[in-house]
Amino acid sequence: MACQEGQLEIARLLLEAGADVNQAKQNGATPLFAACHFGHLEVAKLLSSYGASRAATPLGTPEEAANSRGHADLAAWLVASRGWTPLAHLETLTAARATSLLRSGASLHEGEPTPLRRAAGGEGEAAALVRRAAAPWSPASHSLFPAAARARAALLVLSLYEIHERYHLDSAGSTNGIAALYFGHCVLGFAIARETQ
Template sequence: RNNGATPLFMACREGQLECVRLLLEAGAAIDQAEEQGATPLFAACHQGHLEVAKLLSSYGASRAATPFGTPEEVATEEGHADIAAWLVASRGWTPLAHLETLTAARATSLLRSGASLHEGEPTPLRRAAGGAGEAAALVRRAAAPWSPTSHSLFPAAARARAARLVLSLYEIHERYHLDSAGATNGIAALDFGHCVLGFAIARE
């Protein structure tokens, strides 16, 4: 009998970080509590597993009170000062702000799904401003005006709009086809068009 504990709950309680990561990537219910009401995040904080707590938080785990108190309270009560301090420091973070925890693939997924660069306190963009690592670099890149090289980091609606506008740009170029003597000017016109598109395509 496991008292209603899910595989995710058990992995969090035991501090099995990579198992937790695999379960979250597979879509495990992040806030599903066991019979007495303890959540996976509560279990990780109770047992002192900081990296597991960070990973759960980066997937949006709830910090609401359980019948035993909040994750922050139990970390303090159990003497896990590092977890308690981190929970306090990260209270206003959105999942995208967890730059030290996010893999490049996870950061890209969040950006492509429309995660805001400007929500939370501090915002993901503010945290990324002086940050090291791939996730921070991706956030900074996503904050720049649209370009063909940053296209993959924009949400679906923005990518669709970009595709339509780029297609229109090339159709106009083809309609007013330049001969070989004007090829250089044609390339310059396309480059200029891409620069203009950067201001016509917004992330949010």
């Protein structure tokens, strides 16, 4: 009902609380189909950012609903965004949601266009977060990496610290200490991959 009535903030609250983005009514209409039928572009964008299915319902596809009701802008957006992953919906994502997607392992390189390509020239917090997450690991980008990468970073930093302490590499003038610092600042970022193969 929230999607049918164009209640964007109510739909956002429901989705944030875990509502099923594809829960259909008895007639088969999904939230995305309802939003498209009634021409609610911003609601359709929000639903799509949560991975709403664009598959046919017993009433037709969301794209067909938008076209048949004369919602040309919505129909055009549905066509343009066909290959997007949830992370590619940069204009719709809040900073908290973009961070959540990045931390849960959302790919920067999947979809067409990819989230990273969309973020390259994009404005806003979500685009900035995607660009930051694409850079080599650093303390500044650590929070945007998936759990496995963050754990690896913590282990490598701890190992570097233990080596540093065990061999007293912080003594004045130590070339080993300089090498350890160089490793920590220049190499460590490339040893931590955001996406595993």
